[in-house]
Amino acid sequence: MTPVAVMVGANRIVPAAGIIHPLGNADLSPDDEKALRRRIVEQALQALKTEVAKPTVFAHE
Amino acid sequence: MAGLRVVCFVNQFFGQLGGEEKAGVAPQLMDGAVGAARAVQQALGDAGTVVATIICGDNYAAEQPERATADMLALATSQRPDLVIAGPAFLAGRYGVACGALCAAVQSSLKIPAVTGMHQENPGVDLYRRQVYVVQTGSEASRMLDEVRKLVSLGLKLARGASIGAPAVEGYFARGVTRNVIATTSAAERATAMLLAKLAGRPFTSEVPLPDFQTVPAPRLLKTLEGATIALVTDGGLVPRGNPDAIEALNATRYGAYSIEGKTRLDAAQYDNPHRGYDTSYVKQDPHRLVPVDVARELEHSGAIGKLHEIVYSTVGVATTLAHSARMGREIAEKLRAAGVDAVILTST
Numbered sequence: 001m002t003p004v005a006v007m008v009g010a011n012r013i014v015p016a017a018g019i020i021h022p023l024g025n026a027d028l029s030p031d032d033e034k035a036l037r038r039r040i041v042e043q044a045l046q047a048l049k050t051e052v053a054k055p056t057v058f059a060h061e
Numbered sequence: 062m063a064g065l066r067v068v069c070f071v072n073q074f075f076g077q078l079g080g081e082e083k084a085g086v087a088p089q090l091m092d093g094a095v096g097a098a099r100a101v102q103q104a105l106g107d108a109g110t111v112v113a114t115i116i117c118g119d120n121y122a123a124e125q126p127e128r129a130t131a132d133m134l135a136l137a138t139s140q141r142p143d144l145v146i147a148g149p150a151f152l153a154g155r156y157g158v159a160c161g162a163l164c165a166a167v168q169s170s171l172k173i174p175a176v177t178g179m180h181q182e183n184p185g186v187d188l189y190r191r192q193v194y195v196v197q198t199g200s201e202a203s204r205m206l207d208e209v210r211k212l213v214s215l216g217l218k219l220a221r222g223a224s225i226g227a228p229a230v231e232g233y234f235a236r237g238v239t240r241n242v243i244a245t246t247s248a249a250e251r252a253t254a255m256l257l258a259k260l261a262g263r264p265f266t267s268e269v270p271l272p273d274f275q276t277v278p279a280p281r282l283l284k285t286l287e288g289a290t291i292a293l294v295t296d297g298g299l300v301p302r303g304n305p306d307a308i309e310a311l312n313a314t315r316y317g318a319y320s321i322e323g324k325t326r327l328d329a330a331q332y333d334n335p336h337r338g339y340d341t342s343y344v345k346q347d348p349h350r351l352v353p354v355d356v357a358r359e360l361e362h363s364g365a366i367g368k369l370h371e372i373v374y375s376t377v378g379v380a381t382t383l384a385h386s387a388r389m390g391r392e393i394a395e396k397l398r399a400a401g402v403d404a405v406i407l408t409s410t
Contacts, residue, residue, distance in 0.1 A: 001409065005409070007274070008274050009275070009277060011277065016408070016409075019410050020339050020340050020342075020343050020410070021344060021350035022297070022350070022408050022409065023351060023352075023408060024343065024349060024350030026346070026347075026350075033350075034349075034356065037349060037350075037355070038356040038359075040353075041353050041356050041357060041360065042360075045286055045291075045360070045406075048286070048289075048406075049282055049286060051279070051281055052279045054279075056279075
């Protein structure tokens with residue numbers, strides 16, 4: 001959905017884990033799922049710290 | 062229809078009072094067609110007479126818009142017009158807004174048609190095109206008579222009660238009105254023709270206007286993350302069990318504000334999700350898959366962020382209109398700002 005977010009003008013966009021569970025993944029173990037969630041939230045925090053001039057997708061590192 | 066009484070409105074420049082040094086002049090009424098209004102008289106020919114011209118300074122109109130519009134409306138009313146023509150204002154912003162305001166006031170108070178014209182980037186277009194007919198003009202006055210003819214032609218049709226064609230045909234900015242028409246070909250044929258034109262690089266006109274998304278400059282985080290209050294917001298539909306705010310399953314007009322005070326995690330048994338736009342079973346199983354209270358709380362405790370805001374805002378983002386989305390976003394942002402929140406993580410499905 002990130003192209004839609006860019007099109008509507010969201011400024012800081014972090015790709016998440018999917019439409020039905022953006023911050024999780026039921027196929028993972030609970031610990032791995034939480035680690036995944038933590039990575040996405042930490043990436044969102046990094047994005048918040050970063051100055052942007054236009055809609056920017058912060059790709060997975 | 063001879064004897065149509067027309068009142069024109071022009072600013073101080075087009076009324077030939079002067080330039081910026083005269084921009085503060087109050088609304089005044091001049092007999093007959095003055096300045097640019099003479100082009101209106103020329104375009105009218107025998108169809109009507111410009112009985113008076115109202116002139117108002119751009120600054121006067123911009124600095125006290127309500128008073129200026131009320132004064133000009135009173136001046137227009139005194140002339141018992143059948144039609145009011147304002148401008149054209151081209152790319153002049155203060156002038157364009159004044160034209161739109163006067164036309165809207167004339168229509169609602171006098172119940173007579175009013176027409177204005179301006180360039181598409183004039184701020185008056187977006188402010189008034191839904192209320193009044195705003196004819197599309199160029200940016201400069203070099204072809205004044207040609208531009209004025211478009212305003213007058215539409216104004217005469219309105220004054221005569223003639224049917225008005227589509228915006229592209231008549232040359233006015235779309236007012237957001239949908240009118241049923243009978244097409245000669247099916248939707249499938251028209252869509253295919255558009256697609257073929259697009260693939261061939263030929264021009265085509267969509268029958269569905271695309272929403273015009275406003276560009277919002279990206280604000281800078283003014284604090285370090287360690288000192289910042291972060292809020293969680295979602296359009297993925299998480300609500301407390303029972304959906305206390307009755308947030309709609311689609312095309313939502315409402316949002317909820319839900320406290321997470323004292324919670325280190327969300328108990329799935331206490332939450333529900335009315336969102337009808339995706340399979341919500343995984344989020345119902347574990348709400349953190351949508352609203353990451355668990356890790357956000359850990360980041361707060363470890364000091365990575367200053368504070369996690371104790372209220373989560375939630376709505377359902379599916380088939381939600383742009384107007385409602387913008388309103389809800391504005392209201393939520395105002396509340397967050399008032400609560401001292403520095404940044405938001407909005408999770409979306």
